Amino acid sequence: MILDKAADFDVRKYLRLEMMPHFLCPGCGHGIALRALLWALDELDQDKDKLAVVSGIGCAGRLSAYIDANTFHVTHGRALAYASGLALARADLRVVVISGDGDCLAIGGNHLIHACRRNLNLTCLMLNNEVYGMTGGQVSPTTSAAMLTTTTPLGNSEPSFDACALAAAAGAGFVGREVTYHLPKLKELIKAGLEHPGFAFIEVLSDCTEIFGRKNELGSSAEMIMRQTSDLRPSAYRDTVEAPFRPNELATGVLARNDRPEYGTAYRNAARAIKAAAERRGGK
Amino acid sequence: MSGPKTSRSSLEGEKNRPAAAAAAAREPMNVLIVGVGGQGVIMVSKALAWLAQSKGFEVKQSEVHGMAKRGGSVFSHVRFGAQVFSPTIPQGEADILVALEWAEGLRWLPYLKAESGIFICDTKRIVPPFACLNRRPGAPLRYSRETPAEVKAHVAEGYAVDATAMAERLGNERAANVVLIGALSSALEFSAAEWEKAISAFVPKKTVAVNLEAFRLGRAWIDEARTESPQAEASPEPRLPGAEAPVQVRLEITRAWCKSCDICVKVCPERCLRLDAERIAELTDPAKCTGCRLCEFLCPDFAIRVHREASPERDGARA
Numbered sequence: 001m002i003l004d005k006a007a008d009f010d011v012r013k014y015l016r017l018e019m020m021p022h023f024l025c026p027g028c029g030h031g032i033a034l035r036a037l038l039w040a041l042d043e044l045d046q047d048k049d050k051l052a053v054v055s056g057i058g059c060a061g062r063l064s065a066y067i068d069a070n071t072f073h074v075t076h077g078r079a080l081a082y083a084s085g086l087a088l089a090r091a092d093l094r095v096v097v098i099s100g101d102g103d104c105l106a107i108g109g110n111h112l113i114h115a116c117r118r119n120l121n122l123t124c125l126m127l128n129n130e131v132y133g134m135t136g137g138q139v140s141p142t143t144s145a146a147m148l149t150t151t152t153p154l155g156n157s158e159p160s161f162d163a164c165a166l167a168a169a170a171g172a173g174f175v176g177r178e179v180t181y182h183l184p185k186l187k188e189l190i191k192a193g194l195e196h197p198g199f200a201f202i203e204v205l206s207d208c209t210e211i212f213g214r215k216n217e218l219g220s221s222a223e224m225i226m227r228q229t230s231d232l233r234p235s236a237y238r239d240t241v242e243a244p245f246r247p248n249e250l251a252t253g254v255l256a257r258n259d260r261p262e263y264g265t266a267y268r269n270a271a272r273a274i275k276a277a278a279e280r281r282g283g284k
Numbered sequence: 285m286s287g288p289k290t291s292r293s294s295l296e297g298e299k300n301r302p303a304a305a306a307a308a309a310r311e312p313m314n315v316l317i318v319g320v321g322g323q324g325v326i327m328v329s330k331a332l333a334w335l336a337q338s339k340g341f342e343v344k345q346s347e348v349h350g351m352a353k354r355g356g357s358v359f360s361h362v363r364f365g366a367q368v369f370s371p372t373i374p375q376g377e378a379d380i381l382v383a384l385e386w387a388e389g390l391r392w393l394p395y396l397k398a399e400s401g402i403f404i405c406d407t408k409r410i411v412p413p414f415a416c417l418n419r420r421p422g423a424p425l426r427y428s429r430e431t432p433a434e435v436k437a438h439v440a441e442g443y444a445v446d447a448t449a450m451a452e453r454l455g456n457e458r459a460a461n462v463v464l465i466g467a468l469s470s471a472l473e474f475s476a477a478e479w480e481k482a483i484s485a486f487v488p489k490k491t492v493a494v495n496l497e498a499f500r501l502g503r504a505w506i507d508e509a510r511t512e513s514p515q516a517e518a519s520p521e522p523r524l525p526g527a528e529a530p531v532q533v534r535l536e537i538t539r540a541w542c543k544s545c546d547i548c549v550k551v552c553p554e555r556c557l558r559l560d561a562e563r564i565a566e567l568t569d570p571a572k573c574t575g576c577r578l579c580e581f582l583c584p585d586f587a588i589r590v591h592r593e594a595s596p597e598r599d600g601a602r603a
Contacts, residue, residue, distance in 0.1 A: 027545030031584025222550030
């Protein structure tokens with residue numbers, strides 16, 4: 001039973017207590033997503049010294065600062081680039097990237113598709129709150145149609161990105177999506193992503209209550225979090241990305257999975273083969 | 285829920301209405317069959333109605349069966365005699381009450397004739413969801429507490445038979461209703477051979493053998509019970525998963541971390557949280573808290589931690 005498993009998990013074990021309380025606004029869904037990640041790591045018995053969390057800029061990017069592990073808070077959009085280098089150099093580490101929707105899809109969009117293409121052993125958590133919260137509420141690539149932001153005062157007229165379809169098309173080994181409201185399911189999804197040998201892209205549908213919610217009159221944080229499930233496709237856990245993005249209906253769960261070779265292993269094997277060949281030549 | 289259905293056998297009865305004086309002698313036999321959806325209440329009543337009809341009686345049968353697939357209450361009235369008017373049995377007029385589930389049997393007891401009614405009941409217990417209203421771990425069930433002996437003292441003739449266990453021993457739990465047909469059969473004047481024919485007609489072909497065996501078992505059981513009047517054992521109290529160990533729930537709230545976002549207050553299914561004067565989450569009624577952890581899960585600030593500890597004593601007062 002899920003509830004009994006929860007009894008053994010104390011989130012404080014993975015938090016930098018001196019940094020708490022965190023800087024997120026009241027009711028921000030990112031805190032719940034952080035709990036899901038830490039819970040998944042706890043269930044995998046993750047050694048904190050063997051965990052590296054890399055994050056970019058933004059509200060989501062700030063989360064790495066609260067995790068008691070090896071953390072890197074890097075430049076805007078480049079979290080995946082730093083993480084790729086880290087994962088290649090230190091195969092013994094479990095590397096997790098926490099990124100926001102703007103960080104991951106706009107500024108770091110190129111890094112995302114190439115990380116998917118390489119299929120490096122990384123887990124990328126994209127916390128999607130549909131807005132640039134930290135800089136004052138500008139439109140982001142995932143802002144839903146007609147939503148108000150500080151840069152779309154008449155309503156957003158741009159089409160939005162389906163990040164999961166993008167990642168799957170770019171070749172990510174594991175693609176999934178879940179809402180923060182379903183915390184145990186989100187934890188299971190992140191756990192499956194962490195265990196996947198290859199690039200795992202997980203989109204977490206979070207809420208920006210203070211900026212996006214207020215601007216669009218979406219109600220209190222409690223109302224926003226309870227509304228998350230209303231747009232979900234009833235048959236969750238479908239193995240498909242051919243699904244319309246918000247606001248109609250939303251596919252959640254594991255959306256794509258493939259077993260392409262992991263880049264780091266393939267690269268090291270190739271390097272070893274070349275080295276061995278060179279030694280044979282030199283030995284003669 | 286579908287409405288009551290009636291089926292009538294003889295149209296001739298309609299034509300020759302008997303004189304009022306003769307009607308008293310031709311009082312129809314009233315058999316009420318009740319149980320939980322899926323147990324085979326309708327099958328029992330159909331077999332009985334078919335048998336009565338084949339013996340030339342006028343039969344009326346009405347039932348409510350819409351709850352069948354939801355484990356809900358199902359009942360069927362069977363009336364047969366020289367002439368039957370109303371399709372339903374009035375309260376206090378049933379000659380025989382056959383119950384396939386213990387609490388359903390108790391529910392329908394007022395329909396039984398006070399001075400001569402026969403009560404045949406399976407001691408099988410199916411706990412309905414509303415008997416689990418108290419969601420606290422370890423809370424007692426609100427299932428009827430009457431023992432078979434207590435109930436038998438209140439009816440003219442009562443039999444508590446563990447038909448489900450008997451059917452299980454035969455290898456098919458679902459034949460419990462036929463065990464009860466066996467028990468019912470000795471109270472009516474149809475012969476065993478006729479009953480077996482009726483049962484064979486209504487059960488699936490593959491299960492005819494086990495059902496006939498169940499019928500004989502039920503019939504033998506009640507014949508024995510009539511002569512010895514033994515005290516049938518009640519089946520043990522049903523247990524719910526996780527209900528064994530009563531636990532006490534304690535909420536640890538880190539005041540410095542709470543940002544008054546109100547999520548915990550709004551998502552709490554028991555409505556036992558609120559924001560205090562300083563707008564910090566607090567537990568208002570610890571007795572209500574079931575320790576479901578929803579507030580802990582959805583607190584973005586990690587300010588709530590739910591501790592479920594072994595309770596020093598069983599919380600029986602809240603039953």
